[in-house]
Amino acid sequence: MSWRTIDRRTVPLDDLDPGLSAAVKEKIRSFFPRYPTRRAVLLPALHIAQDALGYISLRAMREIAELLEIPPSAVLDVVAFYTHFWTHPRGRKTIVLCRSLTCELMGGGRVREALEQRLGIGEHETTPDGQWSYMTEECLAACEHAPCLLIDEKLHKAVQVEDLDRILVDAENDRLDLPRSTLFDAPQET
Amino acid sequence: MPFERVLMRHVGVPNSTSLAVYKADDGYAGAARALKMTPDDLVEFVKKANLRGRGGAGFPAGVKWTFLPKDRTVTYLCVNADESEPPTFCNRVLIDSDPHMLLEGVLIAAYATRTTVAYIYMRGEFCAQFHILQRALDEAYAAGYFGRNILGSGYSLECYIHRGAGAYVCGEETGLIESLEGKRGWPRIKPPFPAIEGLFRKPTVVNNVETLACLPHILTRGVDWWLSIGTANSKGPKMYCISGPVNRPGCYEAPLGLSCRELIYGADFGGGMCDGKKVKAVFPGGLSMGALRGDMFPKPPDGKVDPRQDHDELDCILDFDDVRKYDLLGLGTAAAVVIPEDADLRDTLLNVTRFYSQESCGQCTQCREGTAWMQKIAERIRAGAGRPVDLDIIVEATRNMGMMPGLSICGLPDGAAWPIRTLIQKFRREFEQRIAAQAPGAAESLIRRTNAAAYELPVLHGRAVQPVGGTYATPVDVAPPP
Numbered sequence: 028m029s030w031r032t033i034d035r036r037t038v039p040l041d042d043l044d045p046g047l048s049a050a051v052k053e054k055i056r057s058f059f060p061r062y063p064t065r066r067a068v069l070l071p072a073l074h075i076a077q078d079a080l081g082y083i084s085l086r087a088m089r090e091i092a093e094l095l096e097i098p099p100s101a102v103l104d105v106v107a108f109y110t111h112f113w114t115h116p117r118g119r120k121t122i123v124l125c126r127s128l129t130c131e132l133m134g135g136g137r138v139r140e141a142l143e144q145r146l147g148i149g150e151h152e153t154t155p156d157g158q159w160s161y162m163t164e165e166c167l168a169a170c171e172h173a174p175c176l177l178i179d180e181k182l183h184k185a186v187q188v189e190d191l192d193r194i195l196v197d198a199e200n201d202r203l204d205l206p207r208s209t210l211f212d213a214p215q216e217t
Numbered sequence: 218m219p220f221e222r223v224l225m226r227h228v229g230v231p232n233s234t235s236l237a238v239y240k241a242d243d244g245y246a247g248a249a250r251a252l253k254m255t256p257d258d259l260v261e262f263v264k265k266a267n268l269r270g271r272g273g274a275g276f277p278a279g280v281k282w283t284f285l286p287k288d289r290t291v292t293y294l295c296v297n298a299d300e301s302e303p304p305t306f307c308n309r310v311l312i313d314s315d316p317h318m319l320l321e322g323v324l325i326a327a328y329a330t331r332t333t334v335a336y337i338y339m340r341g342e343f344c345a346q347f348h349i350l351q352r353a354l355d356e357a358y359a360a361g362y363f364g365r366n367i368l369g370s371g372y373s374l375e376c377y378i379h380r381g382a383g384a385y386v387c388g389e390e391t392g393l394i395e396s397l398e399g400k401r402g403w404p405r406i407k408p409p410f411p412a413i414e415g416l417f418r419k420p421t422v423v424n425n426v427e428t429l430a431c432l433p434h435i436l437t438r439g440v441d442w443w444l445s446i447g448t449a450n451s452k453g454p455k456m457y458c459i460s461g462p463v464n465r466p467g468c469y470e471a472p473l474g475l476s477c478r479e480l481i482y483g484a485d486f487g488g489g490m491c492d493g494k495k496v497k498a499v500f501p502g503g504l505s506m507g508a509l510r511g512d513m514f515p516k517p518p519d520g521k522v523d524p525r526q527d528h529d530e531l532d533c534i535l536d537f538d539d540v541r542k543y544d545l546l547g548l549g550t551a552a553a554v555v556i557p558e559d560a561d562l563r564d565t566l567l568n569v570t571r572f573y574s575q576e577s578c579g580q581c582t583q584c585r586e587g588t589a590w591m592q593k594i595a596e597r598i599r600a601g602a603g604r605p606v607d608l609d610i611i612v613e614a615t616r617n618m619g620m621m622p623g624l625s626i627c628g629l630p631d632g633a634a635w636p637i638r639t640l641i642q643k644f645r646r647e648f649e650q651r652i653a654a655q656a657p658g659a660a661e662s663l664i665r666r667t668n669a670a671a672y673e674l675p676v677l678h679g680r681a682v683q684p685v686g687g688t689y690a691t692p693v694d695v696a697p698p699p
Contacts, residue, residue: 062417063417064398064417066399066400067397067398067399068399070380070397070399074380095399097399101400105399105400105401108384108402109382109383109401110384123342126568127303127568128303128304128500128568128569129303129460132461132462132554132556164342165301165303166302166304168305168308168340168342168343169309170304170305170460170552171460171467172466173304173460177342180344203344203345206352207348208352210378211347211380
């Protein structure tokens with residue numbers, strides 16, 4: 028976890044490094060009344076920032092630190108601990124593959140090999156066309172549907188190797204079939 | 218009297234996440250009843266029901282609430298919806314089908330503990346469940362079940378959902394509190410316990426989703442109903458999960474006291490194994506609770522339980538007490554994963570060790586290092602280069618980690634040690650057979666390849682590849698290389 032070096036390639040800070048828009052900062056501020064301390068807003072803020080930028084850039088970390096009145100190192104500390112946050116740009120959609128014991132027993136290993144071969148990338152990498160990023164998770168808590176994978180927010184159940192082609196070409200493979208709450212989403216620019 | 222499902226009564230009912238469907242089925246009647254009692258009476262009421270926490274430890278929820286200091290001004294309630302124990306998914310099923318049941322439980326528990334702000338800590342991978350619960354929460358706010366002056370009782374409660382970001386250790390109560398405070402989810406040293414000094418250094422109660430979901434039913438149906446379900450010390454219904462190669466994987470509600478065999482083979486539960494295979498092993502309570510031998514092994518001839526003998530252990534009763542006879546840590550989450558007879562246990566060992574080495578938070582040395590080294594050894598065994606002594610080394614490592622020897626801050630290393638140790642001890646024969654079937658000298662040649670110094674440094678004379686000293690093996694004398 029924290030002490031293992033996964034997805035820890037930071038990008039050099041230069042002028043191109045994107046920061047947070049005013050609307051995103053306002054959204055983060057809207058979480059302040061929920062908690063007695065500013066620091067507790069950190070996880071929601073990181074969710075919103077990752078939603079806006081696709082990853083947590085160094086500049087975003089600094090800006091969040093400024094908003095929450097904590098040192099930037101504290102933000103980096105938290106970003107580095109949780110597997111959900113990416114510190115380098117992601118593709119348009121992210122595949123999260125479960126590799127827990129049940130999924131492995133039900134053929135998750137074969138799915139994993141086939142998926143990596145098809146995408147041509149390893150964990151925490153992005154395909155050259157910028158379409159897919161890929162990572163694995165320890166358990167997605169959907170063991171009765173093993174093996175399963177998440178594409179952004181949509182859970183795909185009982186995935187077998189032959190289903191991968193169908194899932195990957197489906198344009199709506201990340202669409203949830205239920206009303207979403209936009210609470211942790213970054214504001215959409217119109 | 219046939220058992221009536223209460224926690225899962227709305228599974229499969231269309232539109233069950235809406236307030237209208239929930240209210241039509243006596244929804245929020247328990248909360249209305251609770252709000253007419255005083256908080257102290259409510260705590261006594263729940264204590265009488267002996268509602269034991271469903272999160273794993275089985276601590277009575279009502280007793281937990283009495284640990285709060287009497288003169289407190291601010292109390293927080295944290296709901297532990299960070300269900301990350303593989304292969305557990307009962308909280309997911311519960312939130313998917315009946316989010317209002319959880320919210321009503323939150324309201325009752327918050328009132329009993331005089332909480333003004335409740336946080337539902339939900340794991341980051343619950344995406345659909347977050348949207349479902351947030352929608353239900355919005356509905357409940359609009360109907361006046363949260364917010365100011367709830368149902369005219371003068372009691373006010375705010376409830377927020379806090380999304381986690383992928384960390385197993387945040388399911389530990391102090392890890393959850395740290396994570397809520399915006400820090401890495403490092404568990405805290407106890408005492409002080411969260412009931413005295415928890416979230417934002419204020420008295421805090423942390424309860425599991427399923428525990429809270431039981432509360433509305435205890436209030437509407439009464440303590441006697443509750444006490445009539447289950448075994449002597451384990452009362453009430455429980456959501457059992459079964460996954461792996463069984464015919465009907467899923468989540469099933471049953472009175473506490475279901476046997477493991479019934480869970481796998483019962484027509485109302487797992488429905489038997491796929492293709493009529495036999496069970497080699499089963500982790501009956503989530504990974505952390507340890508492994509049982511399956512019906513591949515003969516039944517004990519005298520019916521006695523002895524975890525040291527290679528006997529069928531599927532008759533284990535899954536309640537809070539009986540599991541300990543089988544060298545299990547506890548009931549855990551009552552989520553079973555079945556390993557069929559044709560599986561290679563070296564894969565299982567590697568998967569289990571990898572899980573804990575990935576999810577160790579890295580605070581305590583024996584957990585961080587122990588889990589990582591056990592993964593390395595398991596990788597070597599899997600690669601066909603194991604040594605019989607590796608099994609002893611792993612068992613030795615598992616005995617030296619966790620809260621039970623008093624070495625760690627939280628219970629994660631106990632939960633890591635138990636499945637790994639029971640897997641090695643109960644299935645040692647298979648591991649030894651696999652190791653004996655390896656190419657001769659495979660272990661030595663792998664070590665020579667990866668760590669040439671072990672052989673080539675003159676001072677070691679190849680001793681580094683053979684364990685010497687320690688308690689795990691008798692010293693082995695190795696001739697120096699020619």
